[in-house]
Amino acid sequence: MxxxxxxxxxxxxxxxxxxxxxxxxxxxxxxxxxxxxxxxxxxxxxxxxxxxxxxxxxxxxxxxxxxxxxxxxxxxALQMPPDLWFMFAPIKKSRTDFIVEKAAEMGAARILPIQTEFTNSERVRRDRLQTHAIEAAEQCGGTFVPQVDEMRSLESLLSEWPSDRHLMFCDEEKVGQASSLAGFPKGPWAILIGPEGGFSKNERQKLNGLSFARSIALGPRILRADTAAVAALSLWQTHLGDWS
Amino acid sequence: MxxxxxxxxxxxxxxxxxxxxxxxxxxxxxxxxxxxxxxxxxxxxxxxxxxxxxxxxxxxxxxxxxxxxxxxxxxxALQMPPDLWFMFAPIKKSRTDFIVEKAAEMGAARILPIQTEFTNSERVRRDRLQTHAIEAAEQCGGTFVPQVDEMRSLESLLSEWPSDRHLMFCDEEKVGQASSLAGFPKGPWAILIGPEGGFSKNERQKLNGLSFARSIALGPRILRADTAAVAALSLWQTHLGDWS
The missing domain is CATH 2.40.240.20 (Hypothetical PUA domain-like; domain 1)
Structure with missing residues (x-):
């Protein structure tokens, strides 16, 4: 028995x-x-x-x-993750599931699917993604499950952005530059991963103009969105989260 | 047209x-x-x-x-990755494929499937894994494809270890400690990711006793092997590889 x-x-x-x-x-x-x-x-x-x-x-x-x-x-005891939002543009089904699983495993507090200009999927099944986040926490010994939000547009989210939250986005045009989080302040953060096609020119201009946003590079090779998600979460957790 | x-x-x-x-x-x-x-x-x-x-x-x-x-x-131009071996214990098929894809994307120079005491798969199809590494490089704009080795035992690999190569392994018993690569020397490295069940007691003792080996922690949550792979590669690339 x-x-x-x-x-x-x-x-x-x-x-x-x-x-x-x-x-x-x-x-x-x-x-x-x-x-x-x-x-x-x-x-x-x-x-x-x-x-x-x-x-x-x-x-x-x-x-x-x-x-x-x-x-x-x-x-x-309850182990809360750091106050980190994880925002991503849904891609193909299996990789979207994977991204949600990884964000939960890596200690995101809230997961926000985001519609960008180059996002292919017009809708995601929030309940299915929430189930993936639950399964990841069950598997990985966590005591907390991040909430998965309904998908919304990047524009609308940025228009109501909380004044105290920093935003780190991965800028494909920075490929090859150093990937440093040096000087990034502590506090509530959000990580934003773009879709496979990257951000549009408009979106990049807008993001680069936001006072609360910082861009980072993730090495000299182009990364798939799901790889970039885990890489960005690793760097953030090590510098600003609960891995340090 | x-x-x-x-x-x-x-x-x-x-x-x-x-x-x-x-x-x-x-x-x-x-x-x-x-x-x-x-x-x-x-x-x-x-x-x-x-x-x-x-x-x-x-x-x-x-x-x-x-x-x-x-x-x-x-x-x-040809863009060589850093001199980094990526060693991992194969797990379930889809996650093994994923690990190979990610190691190629993240810039490993050579990929070595490793048989550990708790590794379930007794053999892997090297040619299939090599195909995944090629597809990853094709997708991600790389000009280099890492070689995938035949699977061999951790013991035999360690017995012929090259004297100038450092080894970083992810120690599950360090969960919760800081994940720092501070003080890790430059030079040829290998990253070793254990199987789902972790390393055996013997293996951990042996690894901890090797002069060329350093262990790291990857945060306070238990990570799946595929997540740990991308996280470890991100940290190594940022500190010692071509992301810095």
Missing amino acids: LAFMTTKIRLFVDHPLGAAQSVELTREQAHYLFAVMRQPVGASVSLFNSRDGQWQAEIVEAGKRKGILLCKKQTK | LAFMTTKIRLFVDHPLGAAQSVELTREQAHYLFAVMRQPVGASVSLFNSRDGQWQAEIVEAGKRKGILLCKKQTK
Whole structure:
């Protein structure tokens, strides 16, 4: 009965967690736990909800479409990511999924799909991307799941930009220049990754003219958008985030 | 006739390139250029071979299974990556493909699949991985394709380690510590990314005892192997490679 000895299964639940708190599962979670993972009553599962850290919980009721877990003890404190927005222009489906997964893994606090002039996809399924962010946190031991926003246009987002938030964007025309974040101030930030075709001339002019925006280069080779996403997040986390 | 005006198609060829050099295509390349991309005689294609930079070439013969191109002029000088080996333990197929693609994009000079104690795949198809590295270079404007080695064991590789090459490995037990490359010397390096289950206790002990090896942490969250690959390459390139 390996299931009794390990607590490898981690589930994100949208439910308060605390001592002796009982947690009702959704239909999908019950299916996953009992039909897919074949967990019996009495088995342990780790739960987190982006608010109360990670809790070890015991299965007390297991049904086909429902189930109840009972929180036993907190096994990890809540670990909030830095105040970092991750903005990106959706590309092909599998790479968009990948970008969301990576942003969640790398510690973005909020994920914002952005419509730019050269963005091909006119809409994204927010709920599907949110599911990817949840799965990434479940896999990677995180206690926080970044919210995925509905897609909106870069223009409208910039027009309501919060005055205290800095913006770092990856400028393809800087290819070959040093990729330095030296002198970038601490505080709330957003990273913006453009679409495969890059930013339009208008967009680049606009971005370069914003007082809160800084551009960076990412080496002498052209990077795909998903690569640029992980690279930019790595550099930001090391210089300004919780990797330093 | 858009094809005459753009030279968006880039092909890696294992053939010398130079002024007035004619280049015979392989069967696969001919199929791609003429059947898939529908390029006519007279159209321009960019060629590179990891040695002679990028050349604009004109299609002079187009057949079903063969074709000949004629080099016109060099359009990009050869850009060698830094002397960086990228070593990784293959994981699931799609993520292994992804890691190879990213290592090529990020500027590794050589890619070495490594068998560790916790590596699940016993073998990888070297030719398939090499194709991914070529496609990444074709897509990303590179003029160099890293060689993908046959898989070998970490132990055997370490037993013949070149005396002048440093080794950076990502230590999961350092999760939460600062990810700093400060003090890492310049010179030939290798990056080693472990498998999903991490390194074994023996391997970690051995790695930590090597005079040429340095460990780094990659933030407070556990990263998947493919994420760790891009993150480690970003940090190395910024500090010691050609991003600085």
